[in-house]
Amino acid sequence: MLIEDEKVIKSPDTLRENRLPPGQEIRENFPILHHGRTRKIDISKWTFTISGLVEEEKMLNFEEFISLPQVKVLSDIHCVTGWSKLDNLWEGVSTSTIKELVNILPEAKFAIVHAVGGFTANLTLSDFFEPDVLFAVKHNNKPLTPEHGYPVRLVVPRLYFWKSAKWVTGFEFTDKDRPGFWESRGYHNRGDPWKEER
Numbered sequence: 001m002l003i004e005d006e007k008v009i010k011s012p013d014t015l016r017e018n019r020l021p022p023g024q025e026i027r028e029n030f031p032i033l034h035h036g037r038t039r040k041i042d043i044s045k046w047t048f049t050i051s052g053l054v055e056e057e058k059m060l061n062f063e064e065f066i067s068l069p070q071v072k073v074l075s076d077i078h079c080v081t082g083w084s085k086l087d088n089l090w091e092g093v094s095t096s097t098i099k100e101l102v103n104i105l106p107e108a109k110f111a112i113v114h115a116v117g118g119f120t121a122n123l124t125l126s127d128f129f130e131p132d133v134l135f136a137v138k139h140n141n142k143p144l145t146p147e148h149g150y151p152v153r154l155v156v157p158r159l160y161f162w163k164s165a166k167w168v169t170g171f172e173f174t175d176k177d178r179p180g181f182w183e184s185r186g187y188h189n190r191g192d193p194w195k196e197e198r
């Protein structure tokens with residue numbers, strides 16, 4: 001069983017006795033939510049860029065990205081619209097692995113994640129580098145579907161799912177916080193589901 005697999009990083013929510021944050025209900029299916037249309041990505045043209053407050057910016061193509069060491073993370077999804085989906089097995093590249101690819105300048109305090117079409121999501125570096133945060137390529141042992149962010153999406157298990165940007169093209173280190181797509185449209189800047197930061 002995947003849940004017994006020792007190599008799986010278990011997001012802290014999955015170890016709680018009560019796994020359902022206030023105002024949420026369980027869904028067995030996997031709803032699809034995003035602004036605009038589903039993005040169709042040509043993997044041969046896809047790139048992942050690490051920019052901003054780093055000594056040298058770095059760009060990877062998909063082949064280089066997928067050659068990085070991979071991790072598995074078990075997480076619960078909490079969407080701000082009220083549904084939660086438990087026991088999701090993600091596979092991909094940990095933000096802690098990505099961290100080793102660049103020298104981050106000391107002024108850097110935030111990560112702004114970028115996705116196709118100008119979508120962004122902002123995170124403090126402490127939230128971004130939690131050990132259960134990853135750039136996922138698989139969900140429950142299958143490659144992501146286009147609707148769920150193929151080829152690469154961010155997964156931030158401890159925050160509402162709007163932070164988990166789909167169709168990611170990289171991220172930027174900044175010294176100042178910059179509210180992302182949903183954060184600048186009325187959603188909370190951080191989004192802790194246990195505090196109902198909606």
Ligand SMILES: Nc1nc2c(c(=O)[nH]1)N[C@H]1C(S)=C(S)[C@@H](COP(=O)(O)O)O[C@H]1N2
Pocket residue numbers: 030031032033034035036079080115116119147148149161162163164165166167182
């Ligand atoms: N690029 C992009 N990523 C996005 C969004 C978006 O509009 N664009 N919406 C977010 C929101 S609000 C949610 S709830 C989740 C939904 O992910 P899912 O469709 O895989 O369930 O994606 C997040 N990632």
Ligand SMILES: [Mo]
Pocket residue numbers: 033079080081161162
């Ligand atoms: Mo959402």
